[in-house]
Amino acid sequence: MLPHKHTLVVVATVATLALAAVLAAPQADLASERAALLSLRSSVGGRTLFWNATRDSPCNWAGVQCEHGHVVELHLPGVALSGEIPVGIFGNLTQLRTLSLRFNALRGSLPSDLASCVNLRNLYIQRNLLTGQIPPFLFHLPDLVRLNMGFNNFSGPFPSAFNNLTRLKTLFLENNQLSGPIPDLNKLTLDQFNVSDNLLNGSVPLKLQTFPQDSFLGNSLCGRPLSLCPGDVADPLSVDNNAKGNNNDNKKNKLSGGAIAGIVVGSVVFLLLLVFLLIFLCRNKSAKNTSAVDIATVKHPETESEVLADKGVSDVENGGHANVNPAIASVAAVAAGNGGSKAEGNAKKLVFFGNAARAFDLEDLLRASAEVLGKGTFGTAYKAVLEAGPVVAVKRLKDVTISEKEFKEKIEAVGAMDHESLVPLRAYYFSRDEKLLVYDYMPMGSLSALLHGNKGAGRTPLNWEVRSGIALGAARGIEYLHSRGPNVSHGNIKSSNILLTKSYDARVSDFGLAHLVGPSSTPNRVAGYRAPEVTDPRKVSQMADVYSFGVLLLELLTGKAPTHALLNEEGVDLPRWVQSVVREEWTSEVFDLELLRYQNVEEEMVQLLQLAVDCAAQYPDKRPSMSEVVRSIQELRRSSLKEDQDQIQHDNDILL
Structure with missing residues (x-):
């Protein structure tokens, strides 16, 4: 031992x-x-x-x-x-x-x-x-x-x-x-x-x-969901419903002559009442739309909500519409009646930029029929239909705290920006109490409304060509802004600020406005889009713009808003959610279902997804520049177009 x-x-x-x-x-x-x-x-x-x-x-x-x-x-x-x-x-x-x-x-x-x-x-x-x-x-x-x-x-x-x-x-x-x-x-x-x-x-x-x-x-x-197989019978539920419908038809056929006469008389009376009501409403609307407003006689309301209340117009949220011709007239009246002699001298003048045609003035806006387009970060936007002239969008700014001289310098720099992928600023109006901006009207609304709006049966799916085109147009607009100088940024990139023409061309809006407003407008400005390094929403770098654009690309590809309820329940933002899913190779679960039907461009979709993730990198020095982003999107769109052409040629060769 x-x-x-x-x-x-x-x-x-x-x-x-x-x-x-x-x-x-x-x-x-x-x-x-x-x-x-x-x-x-x-x-x-x-x-x-x-x-x-x-x-x-x-x-x-x-x-x-x-x-x-x-x-x-x-x-x-x-x-x-x-x-x-x-x-x-x-x-x-x-x-x-x-x-x-x-x-x-x-x-x-x-x-x-x-x-x-x-x-x-x-x-x-x-x-x-x-x-x-x-x-x-x-x-x-x-x-x-x-x-x-x-x-x-x-x-x-x-x-x-x-x-x-x-x-x-x-x-x-x-x-x-x-x-x-x-x-x-x-x-x-x-x-x-x-x-x-x-x-x-x-x-x-x-x-x-x-x-x-x-x-x-x-x-x-x-067989379901395709056509029925030979020998199959229709859905028993449908058969039952048809039988019930036939029984109801038989019962209707057995109605007495007196009942039928009563129905006819009642219908005629109802139609007559409806016609009289329509005539009354049309006359009333015509009278409102054709009446001019005397600026000097309009009472000065205390707030915009009071203006709308005084005129019988409700406070419409984003995406709503209402007839608010009196609201725009009252805004102009406030500018005319409260700025002293100097303001009175400028009361009827809009300041136009460059060689833009002076097709209208402030009085034309008073006579225009208009509707609320939405309430955004910097104020309320209206669609104004002029009696003789273009349709324009008028933005009434809120919380502008800078002086008239500084406002003029900054807004003229905005008006000087000219690019096909920007919503052009045509004119502005400034007084002590009111600041108005006049833009071209974009008939298709915003990318946000297009992505998250109508989800019913009548919705037109957004295919890869449209989405990638929107991404390229928006990227070009932001690239142009960044080319104006190292300190020039947008500061408020989000899907509701990407507007669309009738041909779905993207136009970037609200650029240059971040430096005009006070801090009260900024807390909820870019929820879900703001780069992690941004502490003051009024001071956003170009790399922070790139981050916001990356989130925008992810929104475009996934169909999910950055503040999507399912994501927020877990406290996860859109970039981190996408990265977690892609890490598990569940790529098909990332893309919007409307995109999954276009399987011949899956490789390009994956490439754009990777570009979006790169843009939304945690650290600014890891993000590409907007010039690099534009080149990448152009290349993958060219690749997609070439694949389509090759496929068409292949199909033609088979047919021949």
Whole structure:
């Protein structure tokens, strides 16, 4: 028996060796994982796989994420991988949870040793050139949640073994060569599903009939949500409703002659009353619109809300409309009646910029019919329809605290800005109590209203071409502002300040106004758009503008406002929400559903999304300039146009 002292030494030695073995195990595993990644690089290449094979840990390589000394995520989307993935790589990457190889040019079949990645949750291999049947080993990966194999050349039957993947939520198999019927997937609870543009036939299984038509188009399928299959009967509920309708019709047909006569007489009386009412209203409106207002006789109201109340006009919020011709007249009256002799001399004068045509004056505004367009950061905007002249937008500024001399200097600098992507400022009016700005009227309203307004059946979806065009136009307008000097910025970039022409060309508005107003206008100015480094909303740098534009791009791509309720419940802003989703490779969940139907431009959408994330970087020195942003958007739009032209040419070649 060993002495007690020697026993302690032996125990300590054994414990040290065991601890060393435990600590060395991850290092050994990581070494084999490093070798597997380098083998992958040598097999399929890639323009951005500049991994340092000598010094850096693979955990520091681009696209590689580690936990507890193991590679758990490998993200290599759109990096020009080509050729076949050899067998023997994934057998050393057994801890993988996410694998993204989308948007490459990989060929052949998936390697069989991918079956070793039993922890795999997310597999993204869409937009490659992969072939063969769907490999059976996929159905032995029990943790799979998201599987995207779309836009490849997979063929053969649609396996019923997908039912083994009980955790699966996303299954995308569109644009392949799968054939035969779709099996019943009764054991799955899918959130996303798409098998469009395959060679499938038969009827759509009952459990999948809740997905939209776009999920099944381009096949020989029938049944809901597509047309009924031969032998199917209409919805029993519809049949019941039709039967009830027929019964009601029969009852109506049995009405007595007296009842019918009473209905006719009542209808005639109602129509006569309606005609008299319309005539009365039209005459009343005509009288209001054609009557002139005598500036000298208008009473000075205390506030704008009192003006509207005195004239019977409600306080209309953003997007509302009301007939407020008296409100604009009263604003002019305030300017005329309270500025002393000097103000009286200028009471009827608008100051126009440059060579702009003097097609109207302040008196014309008094006679114009007008409506409230909305209440914004800097004041209330009206649409004024002049009797003989253009339709203009009039903004009544609030909380202007600077002197007339300073106001004139600053607003003339704004009026001198001339670019096709800016809403031009045509004229202004200044008095002690009232400051008015006159702009060109933009008939399609704001980007905010277009994105978040009508969501009903009558809504026209905004396609990629329109959205990317709006992004480019807005970027050009902001780039122009920044080119006016290093200290020139917009300071209030948001979707409600991007206005649209009839052809959906973007025009940036409200530029140069941030320095005119007092602090009371700034607290809620750019909620969700303001860069993290901005402490005084009246002092915004060009890099802070870039951040706001990045948020605007994210809003354009996701369809979500920066202050979206679902985001705010978790206290997460739009940039951080997008980054968290993209980090998990759930790209399809980021984009607005209206954009997902345009799958041929998915690569350009992803590129614009990445540009938006770069613009909304936390630190200003990490953000691109607006000139770089404009060039990037131009390039991806050219790429999209070229793809469309190539596709048209390809289709024409087939037809010929």
